[in-house]
Structures are given as C-alpha cells and as structure tokens.
Amino acid sequence: MHSHLHGEIIQRLIKEFQFVEQGEYLRKGICPYCKKRELFTSIEKPYVLRCGRENKCGSEVIVKAHYDDLFSHWSERYLPTTKQPHAAAEAYLREGRGLDMALIAGCYTQESYHQKGLGTGRCVFPCPAAHTGSA
Numbered sequence: 001m002h003s004h005l006h007g008e009i010i011q012r013l014i015k016e017f018q019f020v021e022q023g024e025y026l027r028k029g030i031c032p033y034c035k036k037r038e039l040f041t042s043i044e045k046p047y048v049l050r051c052g053r054e055n056k057c058g059s060e061v062i063v064k065a066h067y068d069d070l071f072s073h074w075s076e077r078y079l080p081t082t083k084q085p086h087a088a089a090e091a092y093l094r095e096g097r098g099l100d101m102a103l104i105a106g107c108y109t110q111e112s113y114h115q116k117g118l119g120t121g122r123c124v125f126p127c128p129a130a131h132t133g134s135a
C-alpha cells in the first residue's frame with residue numbers, strides 16, 4: 001500500500017484512534033472494544049489494527065472494512081477528465097490493488113453501466129495475456 005490512499009489512512013487512524021507514531025508502528029491507539037490504549041498497527045502496512053491485550057481482549061479492526069468509503073466509490077472520488085479518461089479505473093487498480101500501472105497501461109478501459117438506476121464504474125481488461133492465433 002502506498003501513495004495517496006496510504007497517507008489518508010494513516011491520518012484517519014491517528015485522528016480516530018489517537019495513535020502515537022513509534023518507529024515503524026502506530027501505537028497506543030484506543031481499542032474500540034476494551035477502551036485501553038493498546039491498539040497498534042504497522043505504518044507501512046496498516047491493514048489490521050490489533051489490540052495488545054491478547055488474552056483479555058485481542059480484538060482486531062480490519063482497516064479496509066472500517067474505512068470502506070476509502071476503498072469504494074472510486075468513480076466518485078476520481079472523476080474522469082479529458083486527460084485521464086480512466087482516472088477512476090486507474091486509481092482503483094493503483095491504490096486498491098497496488099498494481100504497477102506501467103505494466104498494464106493501455107490494457108484496460110473504464111466502462112460505465114447502469115443498474116437499478118445507479119450509475120457505477122468497473123474495470124475492463126480487453127486484452128488477454130494470450131493472443132490466440134489460428135493454428
């Protein structure tokens with residue numbers, strides 16, 4: 001995880017759980033279950049928040065689920081522009097999946113479709129790895 005999304009997650013975590021940065025970790029966060037300042041997570045990979053009171057609490061907070069809004073609604077957060085018509089698809093792939101865009105640039109398009117009146121976006125990969133030529 002890196003870049004823009006990562007910074008936003010760290011900021012939110014510090015604000016919400018009152019974490020203190022210590023080396024490579026966020027520590028002393030307030031556990032939402034036992035209310036003790038035992039919550040910690042890795043700064044580099046803030047995927048799961050864990051309560052340090054393993055035997056008495058041991059709760060976990062899945063960051064991706066907790067900040068669901070950060071990981072969804074890509075189409076709304078990254079509106080397509082003339083320069084970047086696939087902004088939302090790129091953002092999703094780059095930040096949601098951590099793919100190196102250089103490797104797959106040009107291999108996808110962003111399509112919109114409507115379902116029950118709600119517009120949304122999805123990523124489409126039109127070029128398969130294997131080009132099946134007639135033998």
Ligand SMILES: [Zn+2]
Nearest residue numbers: 031034051057
């Ligand atoms: Zn706890």
